[in-house]
Amino acid sequence: MSDAPPRTRDDETLAQATSGEYRWGFVTDIESESPPRGHSEGVVRYVSHKKEEPDWLLDWRLKAYRHWLTMKEPTWPKVTYPPIDYAGIFYYAAPKGTSGKPKSLDEVDPELLKTYEKLGIPLKERAALAGVAVDAVFDSVSVATSYKSKLAELGIVFCSFSEAVREHGDLVRRWLGSVVPSTDNYFATLNSAFFSDGSFVYVPKGVRCPMELSTYFRINAAETGQFERTLIVADEGAYVSYLEGCTAPKRDENQLHAAVVELVALDGAEIKYSTVQNWYPGDKDGRGGIYNFVTKRGACRGRRSKISWTQVETGSAITWKYPSCILQGDESVGEFYSVALANHRQQADTGTKMVHVGRNTRSTIVSKGISAGHGQNTYRGLVRVLKGAEGARNYTQCDSLLMGDRCGAHTFPYVEVRNPTARVEHEASTSKIGEDQIFYCNQRGIPAEDAVNMIVNGFCKEVFRELPMEFAVEAQKLLAVSLEGSVG
Amino acid sequence: MLEIVGLRARVGGKEILRGVDLTVRAGEVHAIMGPNGSGKSTLAGVLAGRETYEVAGGTVTLDGKDLLGLAPEERSWAGVFLGFQYPVEIPGVTNATFLRAALNARRRRRGEPELDAVDFLALVRRKMKALEMDEAFLHRSLNEGFSGGEKKRNEILQMTLLEPRLALLDETDSGLDIDALRVVAGGVNALRAPDRAIVLVTHYQRLLDYVAPDRVHVLSQGRIVLSGGPELAKELEKKGYGWLQTAGTAGAPARS
Numbered sequence: 001m002s003d004a005p006p007r008t009r010d011d012e013t014l015a016q017a018t019s020g021e022y023r024w025g026f027v028t029d030i031e032s033e034s035p036p037r038g039h040s041e042g043v044v045r046y047v048s049h050k051k052e053e054p055d056w057l058l059d060w061r062l063k064a065y066r067h068w069l070t071m072k073e074p075t076w077p078k079v080t081y082p083p084i085d086y087a088g089i090f091y092y093a094a095p096k097g098t099s100g101k102p103k104s105l106d107e108v109d110p111e112l113l114k115t116y117e118k119l120g121i122p123l124k125e126r127a128a129l130a131g132v133a134v135d136a137v138f139d140s141v142s143v144a145t146s147y148k149s150k151l152a153e154l155g156i157v158f159c160s161f162s163e164a165v166r167e168h169g170d171l172v173r174r175w176l177g178s179v180v181p182s183t184d185n186y187f188a189t190l191n192s193a194f195f196s197d198g199s200f201v202y203v204p205k206g207v208r209c210p211m212e213l214s215t216y217f218r219i220n221a222a223e224t225g226q227f228e229r230t231l232i233v234a235d236e237g238a239y240v241s242y243l244e245g246c247t248a249p250k251r252d253e254n255q256l257h258a259a260v261v262e263l264v265a266l267d268g269a270e271i272k273y274s275t276v277q278n279w280y281p282g283d284k285d286g287r288g289g290i291y292n293f294v295t296k297r298g299a300c301r302g303r304r305s306k307i308s309w310t311q312v313e314t315g316s317a318i319t320w321k322y323p324s325c326i327l328q329g330d331e332s333v334g335e336f337y338s339v340a341l342a343n344h345r346q347q348a349d350t351g352t353k354m355v356h357v358g359r360n361t362r363s364t365i366v367s368k369g370i371s372a373g374h375g376q377n378t379y380r381g382l383v384r385v386l387k388g389a390e391g392a393r394n395y396t397q398c399d400s401l402l403m404g405d406r407c408g409a410h411t412f413p414y415v416e417v418r419n420p421t422a423r424v425e426h427e428a429s430t431s432k433i434g435e436d437q438i439f440y441c442n443q444r445g446i447p448a449e450d451a452v453n454m455i456v457n458g459f460c461k462e463v464f465r466e467l468p469m470e471f472a473v474e475a476q477k478l479l480a481v482s483l484e485g486s487v488g
Numbered sequence: 489m490l491e492i493v494g495l496r497a498r499v500g501g502k503e504i505l506r507g508v509d510l511t512v513r514a515g516e517v518h519a520i521m522g523p524n525g526s527g528k529s530t531l532a533g534v535l536a537g538r539e540t541y542e543v544a545g546g547t548v549t550l551d552g553k554d555l556l557g558l559a560p561e562e563r564s565w566a567g568v569f570l571g572f573q574y575p576v577e578i579p580g581v582t583n584a585t586f587l588r589a590a591l592n593a594r595r596r597r598r599g600e601p602e603l604d605a606v607d608f609l610a611l612v613r614r615k616m617k618a619l620e621m622d623e624a625f626l627h628r629s630l631n632e633g634f635s636g637g638e639k640k641r642n643e644i645l646q647m648t649l650l651e652p653r654l655a656l657l658d659e660t661d662s663g664l665d666i667d668a669l670r671v672v673a674g675g676v677n678a679l680r681a682p683d684r685a686i687v688l689v690t691h692y693q694r695l696l697d698y699v700a701p702d703r704v705h706v707l708s709q710g711r712i713v714l715s716g717g718p719e720l721a722k723e724l725e726k727k728g729y730g731w732l733q734t735a736g737t738a739g740a741p742a743r744s
Contacts, residue, residue: 458580
């Protein structure tokens with residue numbers, strides 16, 4: 001018995017094309033139905049079975065699920081939303097069929113298309129982003145393939161999570177859950193039980209990945225579902241820059257997104273992880289929109305390793321996310337650069353955790369929160385220096401920019417220092433885009449919207465310059481679009 | 489060129505301008521003087537379109553076209569420039585970014601090609617040299633941490649870049665030491681041109697030692713109570729504004 005829509009021939013073609021299985025001639029029993037709504041051990045087993053996972057992974061999922069049943073949803077974030085009906089969710093959305101999707105661009109919300117146009121997204125990609133079935137997805141197969149062979153020559157593994165489980169099981173088994181344990185927190189644990197798919201990256205010893213890795217190029221990224229799981233391992237002396245997301249607002253039926261991202265950097269390794277998040281934020285009155293409850297954490301395991309998070313968060317109705325660094329290796333470095341925007345009725349509770357374990361570890365936090373409309377933006381950050389972290393240093397800068405008088409900015413910095421040699425600095429500022437600033441710009445011939453964009457970009461500059469070039473340009477445009485209509 | 493007739497304006501319900509009449513012809517420099525609170529800055533703000541001022545009556549035309557119906561940026565495009573008494577700071581936005589945005593907004597409007605970074609730099613460097621400004625200014629956030637004199641110089645720089653038809657300088661001389669005053673005055677003099685009008689709003693005669701006005705007007709209690717040539721400024725400097733309260737009332741309506 002199932003509430004899922006019946007599957008059709010087209011569904012299967014698409015499922016094959018988008019699951020990554022098609023290219024490898026991997027055949028699954030696509031005739032069988034999706035499990036019913038709600039969670040149970042049976043559903044966990046079903047997911048694992050559908051993905052033909054080894055027993056160890058099933059056990060791992062089950063352990064997470066059993067633990068999740070004992071947990072309570074956190075209430076400490078400064079966000080409000082109606083209770084989530086966990087029994088009403090589909091925990092395994094098989095590659096989606098065409099039934100619920102628009103058949104062509106003509107059926108897509110014109111507002112969404114206008115946004116794509118403003119962002120300068122090529123026509124053929126707009127269809128794929130809007131969730132229109134087929135074409136554009138097929139187009140990118142060749143791109144993805146040539147890209148992959150180049151990486152393979154260097155021994156770099158970059159593939160979907162499911163594929164990694166099949167092809168690189170030993171690597172996955174070794175590192176999965178080593179940074180975010182399966183019992184870590186309510187949403188991460190839920191993810192551990194039901195994760196659908198995601199990305200896996202392994203960069204071998206001494207290899208510098210020659211290109212930015214982006215999920216954008218991976219065709220199966222479109223169907224990763226609501227419980228995405230990403231694992232990136234940089235072996236000794238390796239370097240990798242990973243770009244997550246896309247500036248275009250993605251159409252998605254799932255309201256709850258609980259992703260987990262784990263990063264591991266060994267001796268001398270460096271991982272740069274950049275995110276542009278622009279999930280559907282809901283309408284102006286706060287109807288609809290994605291709940292983005294993400295656990296992102298990196299472990300600087302090795303000496304002189306470095307992990308750098310850069311995020312531009314403009315989407316989602318609610319964002320709950322604290323990309324963190326565990327600085328275990330001596331002289332390891334953690335960085336967090338963030339722009340978070342809350343416009344209309346959006347709520348963001350985001351920040352970072354820097355845990356200094358090793359000696360002479362250093363961390364930098366630069367957080368830029370923008371609130372407009374009725375948006376509520378909270379920075380929540382923890383700097384923890386453990387006893388053994390001799391000579392640890394942290395610098396935190398936390399700035400809020402307010403537009404209008406109905407929005408809010410909140411700052412919760414937590415600092416715990418157990419080593420007297422540590423140096424922790426915190427700077428914070430709150431400013432408002434003032435009438436006088438706008439008038440000054442107007443007087444010089446700069447219209448209000450351009451003035452706001454200029455002021456906001458100036459405010460975010462320190463974060464944008466951490467982004468890879470083309471991402472930075474997109475991020476600027478994205479902010480402009482997200483703030484449209486918030487002045488005047 | 490600029491024609492103000494019976495201009496009345498309020499701030500928060502309080503009438504500040506009570507019927508200002510003023511005509512400024514192209515090529516002229518006018519000084520508007522007056523005691524604190526006489527409405528000098530309000531007049532400059534109203535002409536530039538500041539929203540805090542509510543126009544209660546009268547007309548303002550520039551080259552025969554109504555100015556009061558235009559948005560502030562439209563007035564700017566029409567050639568109105570206001571040098572601010574208190575230039576605004578915008579953190580994170582460099583002076584260069586701001587200046588180029590302002591210049592290109594105007595060029596777009598006129599259907600001219602936008603200046604790229606190279607051409608813009610060449611232009612702005614030339615202008616800065618004339619104002620004895622260090623190039624480092626370009627890379628600092630707009631007016632942030634600028635001294636009073638630096639801010640005023642920056643206003644003059646913007647003016648020379650934007651080449652306005654009507655330049656209103658609101659207390660541009662205040663807070664300047666003598667060297668800065670000389671530089672700023674030099675900038676203003678360099679902009680004197682047959683097709684341009686300049687209105688200096690000032691409390692003191694000081695600036696007028698360097699920029700010789702064609703006409704001087706005294707604003708008091710929201711009206712122009714006295715107009716004359718450059719000698720009027722000297723007289724005010726000697727006697728202050730107090731004597732106007734008695735002498736000036738002859739032809740003016742009684743005050744409450």
